[in-house]
Structures are given as C-alpha cells and as structure tokens.
Amino acid sequence: MRLSDPGGGGVPFLGAGGAARTGITVSAEGGHHMAEEYVQSLARGLAVIRAFDAANPELTLSEVARATGLTRAAARRFLLTLVELGYVHTDGRLFSLSPRVLELGYAYLSSLSLPEVALPHLERLVAEVHESASVSVLDMPDIVYVARVPTSRIMRVTISIGTRFPAHSTSMGRVLLAWSPPAELEAYFSRATLERHTSRTVTSRAALEAELGRVRSQGWAMVDQELEEGLRSIAAPVRDRAGRVVAAVNVSSHASRTTVESARRDLLPPLLAAAARIEADLHATGAGPRTALPATGP
Secondary structure (H helix, E strand, O other): OOOOOOOOEEEEOOOOOOOOOOOOOOOOOOOOOOOOOOHHHHHHHHHHHHHHOOOEEEEEEHHHHHHHOHHHHHHHHHHHHHHHHEEEEEOOEEEEOOHHHHHHHHHHHHOOOOHHHHHHHHHHHHHOOOOOEEEEEEEEEEEEEEHHHHHHOOOOOOOOEEEEEEHHHHHHHHHHHHHOOOOHHHHHHOOOOOOOOOOHHHHOOHHHHHHHHHHHHHHHHEOOHHHHHHHHEEEEEEEEEEEEEOEEEEEEEEEOOEEEHHHHHHHHHHHHHHHHHHHHHHHHOOOOOOEOOOOOOO
C-alpha cells in the first residue's frame, strides 16, 4: 500500500512520518497565489527540504534534483544555501537534514496550543482504554498528527508528530471532512486521489460522501481496516467556542483484539468524553489551531 505523505522525514509541519512518496515537484498549487506574489525560490527551497524523509534520510545531489524536479545546478545552490544556514549537513557527497530543521515545524506547533491542551486528556484516555490515541488537524488532502500518546505499535509505519495520512481512509480525516464547509469539501474532491490502500478502502466520491453524511449524523467516525489491514480506529470531532470543528481525536486498535462492536461499546464512550474535556479546556483557554473549520453539520 502507498501512504500519501507530501512531507519530509520526521519534520513537523513540513510533513513527516516515513510514508512513501513518489517525488516532490515545485508548483503554485491551490489557486490562491497571484503570479506576482508567488515566490518560486522559496517554494523550491522548501521542496528541497521535503525531499528528505524517513526512507531517504541521506540523498546525493542527483537524488535531490530528481525528487524535486530541479536541475542539478539549482538543487546544488539550494542545498549549499541550506548548509550555510545550518539546516542541512553534508560530507561532500551525501546531504542530510540537521536538527535545526525542527525549528521550522515547532515554530508552528508552539503557536498551536491545541497539543498542550489535548495531551493530558490523551494520556487519561490511553490509561482508560489501553489503546493509542491521537489528535490531528486537516491540511488538505491529508490529516497531520499534532498530538499522540502511543501504546503498542500497530502499524507498519511509525506515527509521530507531523505524520501525514490521506484523509479519506482515516477516521480523523472523515471527521474533519464531514464538518468542512461545502466549498472546501469540493476543493478537496477536485484535488484528492481516493487511492485504495486495502480491499476495504472507500475509493469513490459517492461512497465517501455517503460516509461523511453518516459521520455528521452520528457525530463520530469509524474506519475499519481501510488505511492498513488490521488497523481499526474511531474518531470524534473537537470544536472551538464558536462550534467549529478544529481538530479530531481518535483511538486506534488492532482488529485482532477489538471488534467493530466492542470498539463502539468500549472505546467510543471514553473517546467522546475525552473530546468533550479537550473542548472544555479549549473553550476556557481560547486555545486552538490558527485555522478552524466551520461546522456544517449538527
């Protein structure tokens, strides 16, 4: 299976998590950039950073050029600039990211107080259900993990802060999509590739829209082995004071120890209670992501 991850290895905000990618090309996607406002050199520099991931922690100049679509000369200029700034190390042949790159991701996370608010509630939830719990936000077309308390490892890919997964095949992604405004949801469908990861993955727009309607109606989402065989997860929305869905919280378990029925019976009530506690703290502190998703459902 291919886990979509437009980011780089282990670097929050820029994208991470060791998920497989087919390459990073530089373009002005999104339709929000006026030609005179789009700084191509910045986009290229970020693409060079994102070329590195858990599967490719060290790259040659040629490999960076190939991954980014840049010429060797351009890739060399960007790499040497990043070396000079302290974001990249090199031994003369191989290049790798330096720990300083973390500053780029954690600058975002430090301004996003949601992780600090959510973490104690995730810890309490994990202690209660003895399964891993996480919080993520939507960065179309993916979800991005911003807080996590793991137990045993249940996926082939290591999940950490900054890990990205495709929204359509994850429980948190479906929660976040379900309460996205119509214009954003339409933009998602025009951009996303509803790729099949297992035999159970929903891959048609009509089927996914039906699932999202069910999520809005019941107030939570369950995904049964659609991202990876054996992985079952259940998620609930987290709303700000205005009632907008700003994040999702989930519990994930291996299918060998949790049936759909037991997940609904044993995991859902503690999950909903944890989501309510996170919301209460968000409301009290005014904390939350910088970009909130307006609620369109009940």
